[in-house]
Amino acid sequence: MNRIQEAFAEGKAFIPFITCGDPDLETTGRIVRAAAEAGADLIELGIPFSDPTAEGPVIMEADERALKAGTTTEKIFELVRELRQDITIPLVFMTYANVVFSGGTENFMKKAAEAGIDGLILPDVPFEERMEFEEPAEKYGLHLISMIAPTSASRTAMIAKEAKGFIYIVSSLGVTGVRSKITTDLSSLIGIVRENTDVPCAVGFGISNPEQAKEMASLSDGAIVGSAIVRLIAEKGKDAPEAVSAFVREMADAVHGI
């Protein structure tokens, strides 16, 4: 069994995203432990990319800082191996196709699985291109997470049917980043997903406070929060673990209380 299922086994899941290496990998390790301890059910670990075309300014700048600090994919594999000594919740990578493809897709999947990763999210790999990544991922027991957007329309059922692990529902148009309001008709979108699969789905993009998290998680199986956490880390730097812990606790409690 892939660990990802466990995240959704006991109710709604809270899923934080953390950019690896911002401000440095040692701090990232402490942030991950703090988030897990505070109630995160699954953690997305961002491998920074030089040109993240699906990200808004907050995560874009975090990627830039992380790369400047000398973060590499190899060092992130090391961090994950070290985290796996005590972290038992599922961990998935979020990065871009070239980071995986560049050094050989199969090689990447093998190393990620050996380090203790459970799946990966590649925002620039849509349904049409997924086989190239999914086959090698599954070979090593990793799930390639599918994304569904408000513009997916007639594609929703097709994507849901093939989904593994969990489905990442993109809440609204545009790139990642905090939004004051999410206006997409998510309940009908999620209705179509439910008709086509038993794989759980979580909503991300734009969620920044407990009310939004609660609302999104009650429509689906979980809430994903990225930019709000990355912004907190940008503000607090090496002192971020404490602040992230408090934030994750508040958000996770809101989601788990549904």
Place this chain on the structure above:
Amino acid sequence: MTKRGRFGIHGGQYIPETLMNAVNELEEAYEKQKNDPEFCRELEELFNEYAGRPSRLYYARRMTEDLGGAKIYLKREDLNHTGAHKINNVLGQALLAKKMGKTRLIAETGAGQHGVATATAAALFGMECVVFMGKEDIERQALNVYKMKLLGADVVSVDTGTGTLKDAVSQAMREWTTRIDDTHYCLGSVMGPHPFPTIVRDFQAVISKEIRKQMLEKEGRLPDAVIACVGGGSNAIGSFYDFIPDQEVELIGCEAAGRGIDTFETAATINTGRPGIFHGMKSYFCQDEAGQIAPVYSISAGLDYPGVGPEHAWLYDIGRARYEAVTDEEAVTAFEYVSRTEGIIPAIESSHALAYAVKYAKELPKDKIIVVTVSGRGDKDCVSVARYRGKEISE
């Protein structure tokens, strides 16, 4: 093309799910329109009456005599309206966007040529226009920024990453995910996700169709070589396309080597890069060992891009075209040489192709014929070439 949107292993659609329906709709609309007699007639009229096509195929007698080798013809895309080949693609895409009911064009630009062309088409079609341009490029190309604004476009400064063309492309893609309904992304080169490399190539293929016809009229035979500069590669694929089945016609792309392909200050993607996935496509990219996209450099803002169109990557893989690297110094020398010898000031981008042509013509016997595409005019480059030669002038 082996399968939908693929050129060998290259091409594809590596973009966020949010954009998939938009590119599918674009493909559907294009497939419908491209063979529609009304669409073809309208486009031809725009090409001929507005852009000034067909562009001349000019026999460069003085260059030919001076170099003493192959006969040189210049395909004068610099004589098009807005001064470059970019207008061919933009008129096609704007007309397609109009047929799709779109009312807003967004575009990326490096030196500003594609931005000016898009702003021009938007003005002509009465559409809204937003152009994304790197902060560095805005500072270097003040005249083109002014032109775009004069034509009614908004110019958005992009200060992420290196503040150049690749960042402008990324930002235009981000903007497109935010607003799709009324907006067409008018991509400027044969790159990005399918169907863009095919659409842009088809609109630029008018260059090679004209070369064939003009060459048959003038010489009664096909040329021995066609030479064009390659950044993303739209003028080159346009110059090559009709000749791809004619194995006897050598196809030569000229990449910007910057300060040299053995330095880090280069933009010669095929010569120095390796396969990767970026900006919606699989192709060759300048990147580090971990797959991070490398900062690139060339004196030419139009060739200053870390990737290359997927069809070029494929033509290289199968050996149908070869790709030569040309340095800043060689391009500037050709810029000066062609100005002095033919009274034609070529764009610094085109000067890369001309530099290689000068070298290659000398190696060939007099009965050989080469065609060089002068993709644009060089007025915009006078300031930077003067600076390169140590002279500060202002516009």
